[in-house]
Amino acid sequence: MNSGQTAAVIGAGFGGLAAAIRLQSAGFQTVIFEKRARPGGRAYVYEDQGFTFDAGPTVITAPNCLEELFALSGRAMQDYVRLIRLDPMYRLRWQDGYQLDYTGDLDRMCSQIAAKNPDDVAGYRKFLDYADAVFEEGYINLADKPFLDIWSMVRVAPQLIGLQSYRSVYAMVARYIKDPQLRQAFSYHTLLVGGNPFSASAIYALIHALERRWGVHYASGGTGALVAALATLFEELGGEIRLNSPVDCILTGNGRVTGIRDAEGIDHEFDAVISNADVVHTYQSLLRDVPQLDSVRAGLLKKSYSVSLFVVYFGLRGEYPDLAHHTVLFGPRYKGLLKDIFAGDKLPDDFSLYLHAPSNTDPGVAPAGCSAFYALSPVPHLGNAKVDWSVTGPGYRDKILARLERELIPGLRENLVTCSIFTPGDFATELNAWHGSAFSLEPLLTQSAWFRTHNRDKRLPGLYFVGAGTHPGAGVPGVINSAKATAGLVIADLERA
Numbered sequence: 001m002n003s004g005q006t007a008a009v010i011g012a013g014f015g016g017l018a019a020a021i022r023l024q025s026a027g028f029q030t031v032i033f034e035k036r037a038r039p040g041g042r043a044y045v046y047e048d049q050g051f052t053f054d055a056g057p058t059v060i061t062a063p064n065c066l067e068e069l070f071a072l073s074g075r076a077m078q079d080y081v082r083l084i085r086l087d088p089m090y091r092l093r094w095q096d097g098y099q100l101d102y103t104g105d106l107d108r109m110c111s112q113i114a115a116k117n118p119d120d121v122a123g124y125r126k127f128l129d130y131a132d133a134v135f136e137e138g139y140i141n142l143a144d145k146p147f148l149d150i151w152s153m154v155r156v157a158p159q160l161i162g163l164q165s166y167r168s169v170y171a172m173v174a175r176y177i178k179d180p181q182l183r184q185a186f187s188y189h190t191l192l193v194g195g196n197p198f199s200a201s202a203i204y205a206l207i208h209a210l211e212r213r214w215g216v217h218y219a220s221g222g223t224g225a226l227v228a229a230l231a232t233l234f235e236e237l238g239g240e241i242r243l244n245s246p247v248d249c250i251l252t253g254n255g256r257v258t259g260i261r262d263a264e265g266i267d268h269e270f271d272a273v274i275s276n277a278d279v280v281h282t283y284q285s286l287l288r289d290v291p292q293l294d295s296v297r298a299g300l301l302k303k304s305y306s307v308s309l310f311v312v313y314f315g316l317r318g319e320y321p322d323l324a325h326h327t328v329l330f331g332p333r334y335k336g337l338l339k340d341i342f343a344g345d346k347l348p349d350d351f352s353l354y355l356h357a358p359s360n361t362d363p364g365v366a367p368a369g370c371s372a373f374y375a376l377s378p379v380p381h382l383g384n385a386k387v388d389w390s391v392t393g394p395g396y397r398d399k400i401l402a403r404l405e406r407e408l409i410p411g412l413r414e415n416l417v418t419c420s421i422f423t424p425g426d427f428a429t430e431l432n433a434w435h436g437s438a439f440s441l442e443p444l445l446t447q448s449a450w451f452r453t454h455n456r457d458k459r460l461p462g463l464y465f466v467g468a469g470t471h472p473g474a475g476v477p478g479v480i481n482s483a484k485a486t487a488g489l490v491i492a493d494l495e496r497a
Contacts, residue, residue, distance in 0.1 A: 005494045008033060008260050008270040010247050010286070013041025014057075014476055015467035016276030017230040018069055018483030019490075023274075024239040025072040026491050031268075032239065033260065035246040035432075039231045041276065041467075042431060042438075045224030048418045050367035051315035052222055053374055055422065058356045059192060059326065060217040060226065061210055062477035065484070069230065073237060080229035082220040084361060089216035091324035092185050093407070095332055100185055101324070104212050116179055123176035127186065128208065130172065134163050135209035143472045144484040147450035148458070156449075160203065165445055169204050170197040170335075184334050191378060193474040194306030194439025196342045198335060201445040210477065218325060218361050250275070250286045250463065257462030271497065272462050272490050279441070279453045279469035280434035292459055303447060306439035306474070307341050308381040308424035310389075312397050316371045317415040325361050329353040329407060341378050342442075346385050347392065351377045353400065355408065370417065373409075375400055382424050383435035389423035397421050440469035448473065455486040456493075464490055 005028050009020045012034040023030045036044065042056035060066075063083050070077040077083075088101035100112055106128075110121050137159050164172065173187040187197035189207040219226040231241060246263040250273050259269040275282040283297045331337055331352040340348040356374040359366040366372040377400060379385070397419070405412035424436030433440070441447045453470045457463040466486045468474035473482075 005497070006030070006270045007272040007274060007490060007494075008268065009274045009276060009466075010250075010260065010282075011035070011041055011276030011467070012039035012231070012241060012243075013276050013467060013479065014043055014227070014230075015479035015483050016041065016274070017227070017234060018480045019274050019276070019466045019487045020239055021069045021230065021234050021237065022072065022483060022487035023490060024234060024237040026487075028271075028491070028494060030234075030239045031270075032234070032241045033245045033247050033262065034241060034243050036430070037244055039241060039243070040224060040227040043223050043227050045222065045227070046313060046420065048313075048420070049315065051370070051372045051418060052224070052365040053313040053315075053372060053420075054223040054356070054358070055311070055313075057223055057476050058218070058358070058374065060219055060223065060476055061207075062214050062480075063217055064214065065477055065480045066226070068484075069480075070233060073233075075233065077229070080232060081226050083217040083226075084220055085215045085217050086325050086361070088324055089211055090326045090328055092328045092330070094181055094330045095407070098181055100181075102185065104215060113182060116182060120177050120179050120182055123178065124182075124186070127173065127176035127205075128212070130163075130176070131205045131208040134165075134203055135206040135213070137163060138165075138203045138206045139210060139477075142449070143477070143481040146455040146485040146489055147452075147471055148454055148456060149450070163203065165201045165203045167202045168198050169195075169200050169202050172202040172205055173197075180334075181330075184330060188328065188330075190443065191307075193443055193478065194437070194468075195443040196307075196338050198338060199342070200443050201448060203445070203448070204443060216326070218358065220362055222358060222362070222365055247277075247286060249288065250282075252287075252290055252460065255461070257460060271494055272464060274464040274466055274486060274490065276467045278432045278434055279465060281432040282465070285432070287460075287463075290460065296457075296459070300434075300453075304442040304444060305381055305383065305435050305437040306442045307378045308427055308433075308436045309422075309438040310377045310379045310393070310396060310400075310424070311422040312375045312400055312419065313421070314373050314375070314401070314419040315366060315417045316373065316409070316412065317369065317417055318371065318411075319359075319369065320357065320371055320409060321360060323355070323357045323360055323408065325357055327355040327357070327408065329355065329403070341380055342384075344380055344385060347379060347387050347396070351379075351400070351403075353377055353403070355404065375404060379424060381435040381437045382428060383437075387424070389425040393421050393423050439474040440467070441473075443473050455482065456489045461493075
């Protein structure tokens with residue numbers, strides 16, 4: 001045990017919890033300060049009239065990186081939470097009626113592709129070979145390794161160039177797949193981590209290999225049950241979670257971090273501070289009185305940020321067993337809509353949707369005879385489109401519900417029991433997300449690895465980052481791997497101190 005050495009984690013999102021578990025498992029007394037009433041961060045939970053709604057991530061992949069957190073202390077994740085593998089992983093639907101069940105079963109996938117465009121079967125197999133190669137280099141070799149200097153980037157540059165990471169995901173898909181709808185089917189995955197398929201690095205094609213290797217899962221009880229399992233593990237290890245405890249600032253002295261000051265003005269000394277808060281919020285607000293970070297603040301404001309999200313949580317009377325657990329409804333446009341979402345200065349009239357129907361897998365998240373849903377529409381962040389969501393939100397919600405009723409859930413509005421929304425404005429206020437961005441920095445090649453906010457700040461010893469804004473990026477596997485990279489640095493630094 002490394003008694004006497006302490007760490008604070010700001011924020012109890014997946015990244016914060018995972019980093020705290022690693023530090024506590026290594027013997028460092030760790031305290032999490034969480035602004036909200038329960039842990040989870042973006043993976044919050046809402047409960048209303050017997051319905052349980054996951055607020056954020058609903059797609060669980062790479063369960064091994066989660067299992068590792070329990071194994072550190074000789075525990076087994078299945079003793080805390082149960083993961084259910086989904087098939088199909090996603091159901092994809094277009095407005096002309098075409099439907100594709102995206103599955104890990106290669107024969108079923110090839111059969112569906114052959115029915116759409118026989119010439120694309122061979123191309124799909126070649127694309128999977130490419131995705132496997134990118135997965136080995138981009139995920140297995142690099143995802144949990146910190147990039148702290150330019151040489152760490154130079155060392156992997158030949159491999160990344162060889163994999164044509166300078167091209168976009170869509171460009172690589174289009175190289176192998178000819179059918180326009182199939183190109184959409186195999187390129188949209190970057191949206192799961194906040195990236196535009198037409199600009200996100202082709203390295204993100206690794207998502208295909210990751211899903212095929214380990215599957216897409218649902219945590220019984222919802223993603224919130226997985227958060228609760230991690231929080232329980234952390235507390236069993238002796239860690240402390242302080243809820244309803246916003247941090248006012250990170251304290252510094254003698255050129256290094258010395259602790260945090262809470263919202264009540266009380267100072268708490270720590271040997272290391274790990275921020276799972278938004279990176280801009282951390283530098284702009286929590287470190288507002290540290291002039292040596294002025295250049296970092298200025299640089300962050302020049303970077304490109306991911307899209308935001310508009311989410312509708314709703315519960316219905318009745319059951320809808322024909323719906324898949326995850327459904328993607330493509331809109332009438334693809335490239336043009338993405339351009340408007342990522343770079344436009346107003347809210348587009350059309351939209352694509354992701355629909356989560358967890359009660360079809362787990363009836364316990366809804367009252368008997370009812371169904372719980374979550375519909376998500378990617379929208380521009382507030383830095384691009386100055387939308388007043390308090391005015392626009394209700395009408396946009398109604399458009400989404402009307403489309404779902406028309407295309408997927410007949411009788412939706414007459415069976416509506418409860419409905420609430422979460423807007424880009426809520427991302428900004430509830431989660432301190434810069435511009436209301438849902439995934440922090442956009443996953444561009446020029447904002448990845450060494451070009452992303454570093455896991456350890458080089459100007460201010462004792463300051464570390466975990467979560468979507470640092471390496472390797474957004475998504476549950478991304479932030480869990482960021483915790484592995486960051487915790488490794490903290491442990492090594494504290495052991496040397």
